[in-house]
Amino acid sequence: MTTQPARTRIAPSPTGHMHLGTARVALYDYLLAKKTGGQFILRIEDTDLKRTVPGAEQEIMDGLRWLGLQYDEGPDVGGPYGPYRQTERREIYQHYAKVLVEKGQAYPCFCTPERLDQVRQEQMKRKENPHYDGTCRILAPDEAARRIANGEPYTIRFKMPQEGVTVAHDHLRGDITTENKQLNDQVILKTDGLPTYHLAAIVDDHEMKITHVLRGSEWLGTFPLHVNIVRAFGWDEPAWIHLSVFLKPSGKGKMSKRETAQAMKDGYSIFIKDMQELGFTPEGVLNWGALMGWGVPEGDVMTVPQMIERFTIDSLTPSPAAINFQKLDHFNATHIRLFSTGDLAARLKPYFTREGLNVREDVLLKMIPLIRERLTTLDDCIDFGAFFFKDEVTPNTEDLIAKGLDAKQLAEIAKRAYEILSSLPQIDHVTAEPPMRAYVQSSGFSANQVFGILRVAVTGQKVSPPLFESMEIIGRDVCLKRIARAVEMLEQG
RNA sequence: GCCCCCAUCGUCUAGUGGACUAGGACGCGGCCCUUUCAAGGCCACGACCGGGGUUCGAAUCCCCGUGGGGGCACCA
Numbered sequence: 001m002t003t004q005p006a007r008t009r010i011a012p013s014p015t016g017h018m019h020l021g022t023a024r025v026a027l028y029d030y031l032l033a034k035k036t037g038g039q040f041i042l043r044i045e046d047t048d049l050k051r052t053v054p055g056a057e058q059e060i061m062d063g064l065r066w067l068g069l070q071y072d073e074g075p076d077v078g079g080p081y082g083p084y085r086q087t088e089r090r091e092i093y094q095h096y097a098k099v100l101v102e103k104g105q106a107y108p109c110f111c112t113p114e115r116l117d118q119v120r121q122e123q124m125k126r127k128e129n130p131h132y133d134g135t136c137r138i139l140a141p142d143e144a145a146r147r148i149a150n151g152e153p154y155t156i157r158f159k160m161p162q163e164g165v166t167v168a169h170d171h172l173r174g175d176i177t178t179e180n181k182q183l184n185d186q187v188i189l190k191t192d193g194l195p196t197y198h199l200a201a202i203v204d205d206h207e208m209k210i211t212h213v214l215r216g217s218e219w220l221g222t223f224p225l226h227v228n229i230v231r232a233f234g235w236d237e238p239a240w241i242h243l244s245v246f247l248k249p250s251g252k253g254k255m256s257k258r259e260t261a262q263a264m265k266d267g268y269s270i271f272i273k274d275m276q277e278l279g280f281t282p283e284g285v286l287n288w289g290a291l292m293g294w295g296v297p298e299g300d301v302m303t304v305p306q307m308i309e310r311f312t313i314d315s316l317t318p319s320p321a322a323i324n325f326q327k328l329d330h331f332n333a334t335h336i337r338l339f340s341t342g343d344l345a346a347r348l349k350p351y352f353t354r355e356g357l358n359v360r361e362d363v364l365l366k367m368i369p370l371i372r373e374r375l376t377t378l379d380d381c382i383d384f385g386a387f388f389f390k391d392e393v394t395p396n397t398e399d400l401i402a403k404g405l406d407a408k409q410l411a412e413i414a415k416r417a418y419e420i421l422s423s424l425p426q427i428d429h430v431t432a433e434p435p436m437r438a439y440v441q442s443s444g445f446s447a448n449q450v451f452g453i454l455r456v457a458v459t460g461q462k463v464s465p466p467l468f469e470s471m472e473i474i475g476r477d478v479c480l481k482r483i484a485r486a487v488e489m490l491e492q493g
Numbered sequence: 494g495c496c497c498c499c500a501u502c503g504u505c506u507a508g509u510g511g512a513c514u515a516g517g518a519c520g521c522g523g524c525c526c527u528u529u530c531a532a533g534g535c536c537a538c539g540a541c542c543g544g545g546g547u548u549c550g551a552a553u554c555c556c557c558g559u560g561g562g563g564g565c566a567c568c569a
Contacts, residue, residue: 013569190567197569221564295506319499327519373532451528463530
């Protein structure tokens with residue numbers, strides 16, 4: 001286990017919404033950095049101009065902040081190894097590409113995309129592996145120089161060894177051995193002068209003194225390439241950790257558009273921004289994500305500080321994990337129950353406000369203990385507690401009708417309840433419950449029937465927080481007014 | 494097609510040759526509590542992919558299958 005301060009980075013490309021996968025890698029990066037007293041860095045990998053989408057970078061930064069994974073260095077906070085946006089580091093990559101060419105480890109390539117495509121087609125037709133055919137690898141240097149001077153567009157390709165094997169070491173998976181003949185001369189600098197991921201990431205990780213590279217296992221295929229590039233420069237390698245990928249809930253394959261849409265329909269999402277809006281908490285999301293790919297023996301409900309305490313790279317798991325949204329619900333609800341009343345009040349208030357409700361601070365603080373353990377997501381507070389902030393509630397007549405009772409009986413119950421409660425100087429669970437229970441006893445009706453009618457009358461809904469505690473918060477006058485109205489409704493209907 | 498990775502309850506996982514009658518969590522089922530809905534408590538169901546080795550002994554090490562995943566771009 002590392003005791004030296006680790007410098008870790010999350011290096012997303014701003015090509016779409018920030019998703020769960022990015023959040024999880026960022027979490028592990030963050031945990032490792034904090035645990036070792038190191039730094040966590042955000043680097044934006046925006047070298048693919050065609051795929052860059054406006055606003056995506058901001059969404060990543062917002063997402064990380066919402067999650068509480070504040071980076072020590074990044075595009076908007078700066079740092080000693082900036083800039084932290086790859087399009088602003090163009091010259092650095094060009095310099096290093098040139099270094100590689102001079103060392104004989106890379107070469108200019110003038111093949112056009114059209115020719116490359118044609119070569120690939122032919123190779124596939126012959127059932128060969130698609131690979132670069134090496135046309136420009138054997139070009140004489142002066143010939144290449146002449147064509148460059150001529151203004152011919154060119155890329156730089158990395159010259160992979162063609163014999164022997166490459167052994168790359170991954171901390172979770174051990175040595176990964178690849179025959180070099182399987183490898184192929186990849187483009188590291190594009191015609192537009194920007195690097196591909198292969199060059200950019202390696203150069204930046206070195207320049208930014210990254211000690212641990214955590215990334216998805218989709219990078220395993222290019223892993224040998226990357227270590228070859230590092231070695232060509234003669235640099236020390238970071239520790240490589242290839243995390244498992246997330247599978248769709250069925251466990252068959254990665255999340256596709258289809259599953260993503262289905263999740264949204266069910267009230268879930270793999271996008272951080274959506275999760276926030278759906279009422280999930282950073283604590284819940286992080287705890288959930290952390291455990292997909294990290295095993296703890298027991299006590300799996302953890303806050304970030306507790307995760308920092310317990311985190312080790314060695315306890316990460318290499319196998320793919322199916323997304324399980326029910327588990328997200330569980331962790332979210334569990335963390336909501338752990339929040340203090342004041343904390344939860346601050347988190348809930350926006351949801352009430354969003355509904356156009358006028359939130360009285362004192363009422364908010366009083367109702368939270370009543371609804372806290374009933375919430376799965378924060379927005380559930382509307383279902384359970386909106387009535388606390390409404391001037392009037394409008395019960396459905398049919399909700400008012402308790403099973404097995406006729407209209408006369410219903411009206412009688414409501415009326416009697418009104419009489420009992422209106423005789424009290426104040427209504428709370430201490431004063432109101434005993435006489436109401438006594439009435440249930442003497443009336444022959446069930447508690448379920450009597451309290452059911454009262455619940456609907458007072459809260460306007462069949463499911464609510466505890467009745468008498470709720471009435472206490474609503475207040476005597478309002479309660480009586482609402483019960484009176486119910487009596488009216490029942491007598492009419 | 495080729496290459497690489499992975500493999501314990503339905504799902505996430507613990508397990509690093511004997512403490513395994515394989516532990517925990519989610520979900521599911523039941524019971525208790527209960528004015529609704531939750532929460533909480535208790536109980537149950539439920540897995541080492543298959544076959545060969547190695548070893549006194551294998552979930553754990555090796556090999557071969559099988560299954561699953563990922564990759565084979567001037568995308569990351």
